[in-house]
Amino acid sequence: MSVTVEEEMLVDRVRSGDARAAARLMTWAERADARFAEAHAGFAAGLGHARRLGITGPPGAGKSTLVEALCKHWRTSDARTLGVLAVDPSSPFSGGALLGDRVRMSALSLDPGVFVRSMATRGAFGGLARATDDLADVLDLLGRHTILVETVGVGQSEVDVVRSTDLTVLVLHPGAGDTIQAMKAGLMEAADLYVVNKSDLPDAERLVHEIADALDLRRGDRERPPVVTVSAVTGAGLPQLAQTLDRLLDVRTADGRLARRRTENLASRVRRLVDAELRREAWERAGLEGELVRRMAGPGTLSVYALAAGLLAAFRARAAERGDA
Amino acid sequence: MQPPIRVLVAKPGLDGHDRGAKVVAAALRDAGMEVVYGGLHATPEAIVEMALQEDVEVVGLSILSGAHMTLFPKVRRLLDEAGADDVLLTGGGIIPKADMDALARSGVGRLFGPGASLDELATYIRGEVERRRSAARSA
Ligand SMILES: Nc1nc2c(ncn2[C@@H]2O[C@H](COP(=O)(O)OP(=O)(O)OP(=O)(O)O)[C@@H](O)[C@H]2O)c(=O)[nH]1
Numbered sequence: 001m002s003v004t005v006e007e008e009m010l011v012d013r014v015r016s017g018d019a020r021a022a023a024r025l026m027t028w029a030e031r032a033d034a035r036f037a038e039a040h041a042g043f044a045a046g047l048g049h050a051r052r053l054g055i056t057g058p059p060g061a062g063k064s065t066l067v068e069a070l071c072k073h074w075r076t077s078d079a080r081t082l083g084v085l086a087v088d089p090s091s092p093f094s095g096g097a098l099l100g101d102r103v104r105m106s107a108l109s110l111d112p113g114v115f116v117r118s119m120a121t122r123g124a125f126g127g128l129a130r131a132t133d134d135l136a137d138v139l140d141l142l143g144r145h146t147i148l149v150e151t152v153g154v155g156q157s158e159v160d161v162v163r164s165t166d167l168t169v170l171v172l173h174p175g176a177g178d179t180i181q182a183m184k185a186g187l188m189e190a191a192d193l194y195v196v197n198k199s200d201l202p203d204a205e206r207l208v209h210e211i212a213d214a215l216d217l218r219r220g221d222r223e224r225p226p227v228v229t230v231s232a233v234t235g236a237g238l239p240q241l242a243q244t245l246d247r248l249l250d251v252r253t254a255d256g257r258l259a260r261r262r263t264e265n266l267a268s269r270v271r272r273l274v275d276a277e278l279r280r281e282a283w284e285r286a287g288l289e290g291e292l293v294r295r296m297a298g299p300g301t302l303s304v305y306a307l308a309a310g311l312l313a314a315f316r317a318r319a320a321e322r323g324d325a
Numbered sequence: 326m327q328p329p330i331r332v333l334v335a336k337p338g339l340d341g342h343d344r345g346a347k348v349v350a351a352a353l354r355d356a357g358m359e360v361v362y363g364g365l366h367a368t369p370e371a372i373v374e375m376a377l378q379e380d381v382e383v384v385g386l387s388i389l390s391g392a393h394m395t396l397f398p399k400v401r402r403l404l405d406e407a408g409a410d411d412v413l414l415t416g417g418g419i420i421p422k423a424d425m426d427a428l429a430r431s432g433v434g435r436l437f438g439p440g441a442s443l444d445e446l447a448t449y450i451r452g453e454v455e456r457r458r459s460a461a462r463s464a
Pocket residue numbers: 057058059060061062063064065066101104152153154197198199200201230231232233234
């Protein structure tokens with residue numbers, strides 16, 4: 001892949017801190033524009049400086065409000081630069097999306113030290129969009145110290161965010177007791193830190209105990225992740241949360257866990273890219289979609305297993321043919 | 326396949342509620358667009374900053390306060406100064422016909438009164454964005 005002058009110029013502008021250029025590079029990534037993959041090959045070696053925090057949790061837990069509060073805290077405590085990616089679901093019917101997280105972050109809109117970008121899932125499941133990691137890379141290239149990735153409001157087992165970030169924060173709020181039940185198998189196990197938000201409301205203490213109980217049941221001898229109580233609205237507990245996040249990352253940087261996780265994350269990104277390409281290869285380029293329609297219209301077996309085996313055989317035959325040619 | 330159209334919808338000014346802007350945002354989503362909702366009371370500076378970070382192709386403002394003759398030109402000017410002169414600025418509110426015409430002459434896109442249909446708005450946006458995209462491709 002060769003990097004053109006246009007790409008190189010845009011990448012240089014991003015690297016020198018040009019937010020408008022970053023916004024455009026993000027659009028290339030979201031559109032799966034080939035120029036992004038080419039540009040990425042040119043800057044990937046310089047990535048890895050930014051800390052990536054995943055903020056996940058059920059709808060209405062206060063993720064966006066907390067992201068704003070954390071950003072405001074860090075801007076005043078140590079003036080670090082920040083990037084925010086806020087993901088909301090696309091409608092499976094219209095393909096459109098209402099990206100509403102920004103409304104809760106209006107206090108950040110005039111601070112050039114905070115770059116906020118909203119993303120729609122565009123058909124991806126798992127709480128993030130296909131290009132979320134790419135956009136985080138652009139924020140990294142832009143020189144942001146810390147990147148916060150807000151997932152869609154998740155219910156049960158969406159854990160993509162774990163494979164996209166250095167640290168996963170699960171935000172819960174009083175009244176989400178049922179959610180803990182529902183999350184037993186998924187996120188509850190994957191989070192590195194639990195935030196009980198809305199401590200200004202009644203029952204926050206009870207939620208802390210419920211979480212502690214759930215964790216004791218499941219973790220066995222694994223280290224129990226911290227549970228931090230905050231109010232994103234009043235600001236209570238925020239300095240402690242910010243400190244805990246920084247400390248966790250320092251510890252994991254020192255003991256090598258961060259490096260291992262980042263390696264795993266990169267491998268999983270590569271797998272996803274290959275998966276997507278293989279799917280296109282099979283269904284579009286090798287014509288399996290047409291083959292499927294043909295076979296289902298014809299007489300004969302309607303066993304899904306037999307049909308799948310037939311399609312795979314046809315795919316392999318075509319691949320071999322092209323290999324010979 | 327065409328990438329989805331990204332639109333920023335906001336309601337600048339100090340007056341009241343944002344029901345109108347929310348209805349517009351939902352209608353554009355149902356028309357297949359990705360709508361960044363910028364909320365109430367945003368200043369022109371904040372609106373332009375959001376538009377740049379989100380790299381939207383369209384900014385739609387809902388203005389009921391009567392301040393349309395200052396707000397639309399201000400947002401247009403700030404967008405142009407930031408190099409985002411290719412971003413379509415449109416919107417609606419209670420705006421007299423004469424004002425709409427005057428604004429159109431100053432580089433603001435078509436504006437829609439309270440009686441206008443949301444389909445019409447979506448169709449207008451789609452048409453304008455397609456025109457701009459193909460102009461950019463052939464540039
Ligand atoms: N009382 C109280 N309300 C809060 C607090 N944090 C957030 N809220 C409110 O909770 C509601 C949801 O907040 P959001 O920040 O939009 O929640 P979210 O998790 O981002 O929601 P989705 O993105 O829709 O999943 C809003 O009305 C907030 O004002 C808090 O600490 N205390």
